Amino acid sequence: MNRAARAGEFVKIARFETMSREDCIDEWRRTMGGQSLKYVSVQFMRSALAYEAQMKTHGGPSTAVRKALKAALKADQRTSEGGGRPRPALQSTLRPGTHLVREWNGRTYQIEVLDDGFQMDGKRYRSLSAIARKITGAHWSGPRFFGLG
CATH class of the missing domain: 3.30.720 (Signal recognition particle alu RNA binding heterodimer, srp9/1)
Structure with missing residues (x-):
C-alpha cells in the first residue's frame, strides 16, 4: 500500500474518534447489521467500528493465527473443569x-x-x-x- 493510500486509510479510521453516539449507532447498524447494544459505550462502539474497518481493508488474522487460537481454546477447554467451560483464570489460581x-x-x-x-x-x-x-x-x-x- 502506498503512502497516499495509507494516509487515506488512517483518515477513515480516525473519523471514528470524533463520532457522536448517534453517528456511532447509525454506523454500527450499517456496518454490523441489526440494532446496536443499548448499553454499549460510545468509546467501545468507536473501537469496534474502527476494528471492523481495518478488518475489511486489511483482512483478518492469518490462517496460522486463527488455527493457533482455535488450538489454544480447545486445549484450555480439555483441561478445564465443568463440562468444557473454562474456569475463570482467578478461580483456577x-x-x-x-x-x-x-x-x-x-x-x-x-x-x-x-x-x-x-x-x-x-x-x-x-x-x-x-x-x-x-x-x-x-x-x-x-x-x-x-x-x-
Whole structure:
C-alpha cells in the first residue's frame, strides 16, 4: 500500500474518534447489521467500528493465527473443569478453602474460596465482582477490590 493510500486509510479510521453516539449507532447498524447494544459505550462502539474497518481493508488474522487460537481454546477447554467451560483464570489460581479478608467502611468481610465460586456470610457467589458489588453497592473489579489484581 502506498503512502497516499495509507494516509487515506488512517483518515477513515480516525473519523471514528470524533463520532457522536448517534453517528456511532447509525454506523454500527450499517456496518454490523441489526440494532446496536443499548448499553454499549460510545468509546467501545468507536473501537469496534474502527476494528471492523481495518478488518475489511486489511483482512483478518492469518490462517496460522486463527488455527493457533482455535488450538489454544480447545486445549484450555480439555483441561478445564465443568463440562468444557473454562474456569475463570482467578478461580483456577485460588485454592478451595482459601480465605480472603477485606475491610470496608469499618466492617471486615471474610470470603471463602470454593470449588465453584465463593462464599460470604453463608451465601454463595459466582464471582468476586458480585461480592464486591454486594459490599459496596457499586461495580468493582472483584480481584482488584480484594487486592488480587
